[in-house]
Amino acid sequence: MFKFTGKVLSLSAATLMVSSVISSAASMDDLVKAAKAEGQLTTIALPHDWCGYGDVIAGFKAKYPEITVNELNPDAGSGDEVEAIKANKDNKGPQAPDVIDVGLSFGPTAKADGLIQPYKVSTWDSIPDSAKDADGYWTGDYYGVLSFLVNKDLVKESPADWADLLKPEFANTVALAGDPRASNQAIQAVYAAGLSGGAAAGEAAGTAGLDFFKKLNAAGNFVPVIGKPATLAQGQTPILVTWDYNALAGRDTLKGNPPVDVVVPKTGVVAGVYVQAISAYAPHPNAAKLWLEYLYSDEGQIGWLKGYCHPIRFNDLAKNGKLPADVMAKLPPAEAYTAAVFPTLDEQGKSKEAITKNWDAVVGANVK
Amino acid sequence: MTDLSLSDHAVAGKTAPPAEARSLRLPTQWLGVAPFFLFAIMFLILPTLYLMLGAFQNDAGEFTLENIAALAQPSIVSAYWISIKVSLASSLIGAFAGLAIAIAIVRGGLPEWIRSATLTFSGVASNFAGVPLAFAFIATLGRLGLATVILNTLFGLNIYAHGFNILSFWGLTLTYVYFQIPLMVVIIVPAIDGLKKEWGEAAATLGATMAQYWRMVVIPVIWPSFLGTVILLFANAFGAIATAYALTGSSLNIVPILLYAQIRGDVLHNAHLGYAIAFGMIVITGLANVFYIWFRTRSERWLK
Amino acid sequence: MKSGKFWAWVVFALGAAYFFIPLIATVEFSLRMRRGAYSFDAYQIVLGDPRFQATFGYSVLAAVCTIILGVLIVVPAAYWIRLRLPQLRPVVEFITLLPLVIPAIVIVFGYIRMYGSNSPLPFLASDMGTNALLVIGYAMLALPYMYRAVDTGLRTIDVRTLTEAAQILGAGWGTIIGRVILPNVLIAVLSGAFLTFAIVIGEFTMASLLNRPAFGPYLQNVGANRAYEPAALAIIAFAITWGCMSLIQILSRFAPRSANRPN
Numbered sequence: 006m007f008k009f010t011g012k013v014l015s016l017s018a019a020t021l022m023v024s025s026v027i028s029s030a031a032s033m034d035d036l037v038k039a040a041k042a043e044g045q046l047t048t049i050a051l052p053h054d055w056c057g058y059g060d061v062i063a064g065f066k067a068k069y070p071e072i073t074v075n076e077l078n079p080d081a082g083s084g085d086e087v088e089a090i091k092a093n094k095d096n097k098g099p100q101a102p103d104v105i106d107v108g109l110s111f112g113p114t115a116k117a118d119g120l121i122q123p124y125k126v127s128t129w130d131s132i133p134d135s136a137k138d139a140d141g142y143w144t145g146d147y148y149g150v151l152s153f154l155v156n157k158d159l160v161k162e163s164p165a166d167w168a169d170l171l172k173p174e175f176a177n178t179v180a181l182a183g184d185p186r187a188s189n190q191a192i193q194a195v196y197a198a199g200l201s202g203g204a205a206a207g208e209a210a211g212t213a214g215l216d217f218f219k220k221l222n223a224a225g226n227f228v229p230v231i232g233k234p235a236t237l238a239q240g241q242t243p244i245l246v247t248w249d250y251n252a253l254a255g256r257d258t259l260k261g262n263p264p265v266d267v268v269v270p271k272t273g274v275v276a277g278v279y280v281q282a283i284s285a286y287a288p289h290p291n292a293a294k295l296w297l298e299y300l301y302s303d304e305g306q307i308g309w310l311k312g313y314c315h316p317i318r319f320n321d322l323a324k325n326g327k328l329p330a331d332v333m334a335k336l337p338p339a340e341a342y343t344a345a346v347f348p349t350l351d352e353q354g355k356s357k358e359a360i361t362k363n364w365d366a367v368v369g370a371n372v373k
Numbered sequence: 374m375t376d377l378s379l380s381d382h383a384v385a386g387k388t389a390p391p392a393e394a395r396s397l398r399l400p401t402q403w404l405g406v407a408p409f410f411l412f413a414i415m416f417l418i419l420p421t422l423y424l425m426l427g428a429f430q431n432d433a434g435e436f437t438l439e440n441i442a443a444l445a446q447p448s449i450v451s452a453y454w455i456s457i458k459v460s461l462a463s464s465l466i467g468a469f470a471g472l473a474i475a476i477a478i479v480r481g482g483l484p485e486w487i488r489s490a491t492l493t494f495s496g497v498a499s500n501f502a503g504v505p506l507a508f509a510f511i512a513t514l515g516r517l518g519l520a521t522v523i524l525n526t527l528f529g530l531n532i533y534a535h536g537f538n539i540l541s542f543w544g545l546t547l548t549y550v551y552f553q554i555p556l557m558v559v560i561i562v563p564a565i566d567g568l569k570k571e572w573g574e575a576a577a578t579l580g581a582t583m584a585q586y587w588r589m590v591v592i593p594v595i596w597p598s599f600l601g602t603v604i605l606l607f608a609n610a611f612g613a614i615a616t617a618y619a620l621t622g623s624s625l626n627i628v629p630i631l632l633y634a635q636i637r638g639d640v641l642h643n644a645h646l647g648y649a650i651a652f653g654m655i656v657i658t659g660l661a662n663v664f665y666i667w668f669r670t671r672s673e674r675w676l677k
Numbered sequence: 678m679k680s681g682k683f684w685a686w687v688v689f690a691l692g693a694a695y696f697f698i699p700l701i702a703t704v705e706f707s708l709r710m711r712r713g714a715y716s717f718d719a720y721q722i723v724l725g726d727p728r729f730q731a732t733f734g735y736s737v738l739a740a741v742c743t744i745i746l747g748v749l750i751v752v753p754a755a756y757w758i759r760l761r762l763p764q765l766r767p768v769v770e771f772i773t774l775l776p777l778v779i780p781a782i783v784i785v786f787g788y789i790r791m792y793g794s795n796s797p798l799p800f801l802a803s804d805m806g807t808n809a810l811l812v813i814g815y816a817m818l819a820l821p822y823m824y825r826a827v828d829t830g831l832r833t834i835d836v837r838t839l840t841e842a843a844q845i846l847g848a849g850w851g852t853i854i855g856r857v858i859l860p861n862v863l864i865a866v867l868s869g870a871f872l873t874f875a876i877v878i879g880e881f882t883m884a885s886l887l888n889r890p891a892f893g894p895y896l897q898n899v900g901a902n903r904a905y906e907p908a909a910l911a912i913i914a915f916a917i918t919w920g921c922m923s924l925i926q927i928l929s930r931f932a933p934r935s936a937n938r939p940n
Contacts, residue, residue, distance in 0.1 A: 402757045412750050417776065420784050420786075478689065481682060482685060483686065492926070493871065496874065500875035508907070508908065512699070518702060520698060554692070559871060598828075598829040602825060636782065655778055658777070662771045662774060663767075
């Protein structure tokens with residue numbers, strides 16, 4: 006009897022899948038038509054060097070030439086994007102963003118504030134559950150891990166792990182790529198340092214990370230400047246802790262002047278997930294949905310891979326053998342990513358709290 | 374001595390137009406300032422009222438004083454204090470250095486082209502701030518900066534070994550002064566220009582020494598403008614964030630950085646606290662303005 | 678007097694050193710783009726970008742409009758306050774200090790809320806409207822400098838006497854302000870104009886949030902992840918802005934002469 010039920014169930018499941026594929030193909034055409042009718046997509050905070058967004062946007066424009074892409078403030082942070090939605094609630098002009106790409110913790114808060122609308126892309130099922138909202142309000146789009154970008158002109162031997170950074174030969178070299186009281190990237194770096202020391206995930210790792218940076222600062226190895234490729238090349242911040250995709254993009258722009266190394270640390274490998282969402286007040290909701298469909302299609306995901314980001318459907322693509330070998334060759338070796346840890350929202354929240362509140366007091370890299 | 378400064382005292386004493394004429398004239402003067410106030414209200418005050426209101430609200434939209442109370446946190450209080458110190462230091466240094474340069478180019482007997490070149494350069498430099506300025510100073514006085522390296526290799530002087538650090542309070546003040554001095558120069562040059570040659574000649578005829586001329590003629594005339602520019606410099610430094618952020622990002626805790634962290638940050642994002650911080654900045658600027666007016670009135674009386 | 682000239686040179690030299698050394702360091706870094714040799718590669722990349730000219734041109738036009746608007750708002754107000762309404766001076770001075778401490782981002786968000794496409798004054802509903810709002814916003818940002826400069830200039834002339842003389846000769850208020858007062862404070866207005874110009878060229882927040890193709894967002898865009906180009910761009914922007922101001926300075930020589938500007 007179970008076998009029979011099983012057959013019926015699997016048959017109906019198969020029928021459902023086929024019909025949903027057929028219906029989604031039909032609805033896809035409708036979506037394209039509706040999006041083209043709207044004629045414009047307004048994005049925000051998408052620097053062209055970040056995850057290869059330049060090429061991804063160009064790919065979208067080439068595929069749908071009737072839709073102009075209006076790019077707002079590429080320098081915006083996740084907070085800026087949310088504020089932009091709030092400010093433009095009543096404004097349907099080109100200042101209002103249609104889609105946002107924000108840090109993981111901003112997804113649930115934006116949903117709670119009623120600023121985003123749900124949409125489940127056609128490849129929804131191949132996205133891991135931990136990286137998407139069950140109701141479809143936000144969807145994880147890519148991730149990267151924290152790495153060290155090392156200026157080989159000034160640093161002879163690259164550090165292999167967090168503990169190496171404390172060594173005396175790295176005096177006045179280590180910098181974060183943001184302000185640990187405000188920037189997601191910098192906070193995750195502190196968190197990763199804590200995890201590398203063996204602390205438990207969550208608040209404990211946050212506190213341990215603060216202790217690590219306190220030691221780093223006391224040893225004179227920490228440079229309290231917000232590091233960029235420019236300061237790396239100039240020599241003020243020869244070792245920069247940043248997302249691997251930023252480090253690799255930086256390596257490309259520097260073109261060997263100076264030569265750099267991108268090192269994923271052996272321990273304390275923290276992955277940061279970013280999420281896509283559609284604004285609840287989007288002036289062009291259909292264009293926004295089409296944009297999401299493009300991003301989560303194989304083409305979009307591989308576009309991000311070319312920008313050195315790990316697309317959220319990475320495992321699915323790998324399973325189906327869709328990852329181009331030449332692109333994979335440019336990334337750090339895959340073994341480096343096996344130890345990657347994906348902090349949950351709860352762990353992120355608690356460690357964020359600990360780090361932002363105590364950075365000034367504990368690390369005391371404060372200026373006299 | 375002729376009352377050359379149109380201080381409140383002087384004007385108030387002399388303008389008392391006859392009653393009928395007053396009622397005729399009243400509309401005109403208010404019409405004259407109307408555009409200013411109209412623009413200021415519509416495009417400056419009203420848009421920022423949202424911020425003022427936001428300082429007293431929480432996320433649910435209810436009225437609350439908790440954001441203002443939150444300003445009493447030690448980290449925020451110390452941020453305000455450091456901001457005030459940096460602003461005071463850079464505005465005073467910038468003011469006096471700027472005054473010296475302005476006097477040098479106007480009255481110093483230097484060639485004419487130096488004056489116009491300096492004025493236009495100052496115009497540009499007064500707005501040269503943010504990342505380019507911070508980077509310029511890192512490239513000059515950072516550990517591997519041009520000046521640091523030259524001093525080390527050519528003169529054997531290692532400034533970092535002597536305790537200098539560009540990433541410090543004085544390093545930040547030094548960087549701020551880069552746009553404070555030009556601002557002072559540009560604004561005070563017209564005032565120094567206004568010192569008529571005849572006054573110097575008249576003073577010399579009456580037997581005054583240079584020192585007396587400066588003390589009794591020049592300083593009283595320039596003093597109100599100078600003081601007004603000092604407060605402008607103070608507010609300019611107080612509100613400046615981009616330079617500080619780019620230079621001392623995570624080590625120096627100044628108010629605009631805190632404010633931006635709350636309004637724009639990836640993480641903290643309590644916009645209401647950010648608005649409260651901005652409200653506090655406006656209050657402090659208001660207090661500085663009051664102090665400036667009080668000081669100016671008192672010193673004008675003393676200078677007469 | 679001789680010692681005066683000596684000290685003037687000393688002060689000037691010290692000032693020049695302080696201001697030029699950081700610029701030289703920036704130039705030195707920007708020349709390092711090609712490994713091992715100094716080259717102008719970074720400059721070539723920057724200048725070859727068509728967006729550079731487009732955005733710079735837009736910002737120059739915006740700057741000129743802002744200067745004109747600023748003069749129209751500030752000069753009459755400063756004049757009347759000096760002449761007749763001294764009790765308003767503290768209020769006005771406080772207002773002019775506000776743009777320095779209120780973050781531009783707060784002002785712009787206020788604009789978007791108040792003048793969005795659904796409001797009674799829909800500036801943002803059209804391109805020209807948004808341009809107008811941007812110019813007005815710039816004028817507000819430049820208000821502190823313009824007001825302080827004009828106020829300083831008005832102090833140096835005898836406003837009352839000039840006004841009364843012009844009135845006796847039968848001039849109306851427009852003539853008084855436009856043909857008597859303004860030429861006499863032209864130097865001060867010029868100072869304010871320089872400062873306004875520099876502010877508008879470099880301004881980022883307003884232009885970016887109102888989605889206008891100005892120079893500030895372009896600068897930021899290029900500077901984001903590059904190493905050498907931002908330094909080159911900073912120097913180029915500095916040089917070009919200086920050039921534009923020198924142009925304004927030269928053009929002002931053709932302005933009407935006045936007792937205050939005998940040369």
